Amino acid sequence: MARHEDIEMQLAELDIDGEENEQLVFEEGVDETVNKFELCLIGRFLTEKTINSRAMMSKMADVWKPAMGINIKELDTGVFIFQFYHNEDMRWVLNGGPWSFDNAMLVMETIPLGVEPMKVSLWHLNIWIQIHDLPTGFMSEIVGKQLGNFFGEFLEYDPKNNSSIWRECMRLKIRLDVRKPLKRKKKITRKNGGDFIVNCKYERLGEFCFICGLVSHTDRFCRRFLDKRSESAVKEWGVWLRAPPRRAVGQQKSKWLREENDGEWETRMGRSNDIPPFPEKAKNGGREIFKIWIRMGKALIER
Structure with a gap:
């Protein structure tokens, strides 16, 4: 059995620093060209308030409605990784912003190959x-x-x-x-x-x-x-x-309201191209307009 003094002498002779600094090369089993974050976005909310993570995850998933689903994890306080399961879902979310939760805006970025998520700039x-x-x-x-x-x-x-x-x-x-x-x-x-x-x-x-x-x-x-x-x-x-909403939330657009350059409006409304338009001026005391109305009514019934 080695004496206590001998063990201490052997430990003192060990070159720990030298062994730690020796190069260790992996020839197989490592693929640095694979980006495991290819379908992920990293993001943070611009706010001083605390984000309710569980409520946020549920809300954003309901808003985005990704066809293949989404997984959201909090990497650090206020910093989240959004994992998608299809490129189209991720692309739609990335291009459809800006997004917000509880009125706090969300900054989002893709994660480049070889970059750790927490090192991605979110500014x-x-x-x-x-x-x-x-x-x-x-x-x-x-x-x-x-x-x-x-x-x-x-x-x-x-x-x-x-x-x-x-x-x-x-x-x-x-x-x-x-x-x-x-x-x-x-x-x-x-x-x-x-x-x-x-x-x-x-x-x-x-x-x-x-x-x-x-x-x-x-x-x-x-x-x-x-x-x-x-x-x-x-x-x-x-x-x-703040720009006003481009379309009022929850307000249905009247089917009679026609946008400019909307060439499909007549088709959607069941109109036919062979129905003559209204004349610019009434003729014969309005009898011409009455005849056109009769013709339009018959055409719609036959359809």
């Missing part, structure tokens, strides 16, 4: 904005790109929003840095002289600070307000930055 939000008060002639995509890069980083121009005979606003998708205040307006100078100001509204904008313009907190948690609590805080941002 940018893709959001649709509306540019109002643009004069006629300034509704082009070229102008939209310049404005998009001013209010954020330009991503997409919505050409369908400009199909109406009366274009109320320009619609753009931008990438927003949530560490910067929301931009509200921009002064533009014409080449031939004269200035005008365009105003920006944000679609589906959740809670944000009316004092500093950041979307990461509300007035109550604003450092600018807390540092000057004895003074009256000036609110230079407001609810007017």
Whole structure:
């Protein structure tokens, strides 16, 4: 049996640091080209409040309705990983934002190959904005790109929003840095002289600070307000930055209300192309209109 002194001497001679620093090469069994997070999104909510994780998971699953289901886990306080089971489900959620829970906006990103989820930067939000008060002639995509890069980083121009005979606003998708205040307006100078100001509204904008313009907190948690609590805080941002819903929630659209360039409206309504239109002017004291009504009624009955 070895003496106690001998054991201590043997331990002292061991080169632990040298053994730990020796290279260990794995020749098989490792595939660094596989991204196990290929169908996952990492996200966090922009809020100082505590998120009710269980309620959030249930709510977001109900809102997204992924065809193949979804698994949500909290990796750290306020940071969640969203695992999908089909690429189309993940793509729809990623492109359909911005999303929010309890009025707190959700920042989401894909997880690149070889990057740990908790190391993914979560500082940018893709959001649709509306540019109002643009004069006629300034509704082009070229102008939209310049404005998009001013209010954020330009991503997409919505050409369908400009199909109406009366274009109320320009619609753009931008990438927003949530560490910067929301931009509200921009002064533009014409080449031939004269200035005008365009105003920006944000679609589906959740809670944000009316004092500093950041979307990461509300007035109550604003450092600018807390540092000057004895003074009256000036609110230079407001609810007017929120764009109204594009379609009223829960309100059904009348079947008689026809959109511009809707070529299928007559088919859906059971109208036939061989039915003559109303004449521009009534003839013979209105008898011509009465005859057309009779013909339309017979045509509909025969159908």
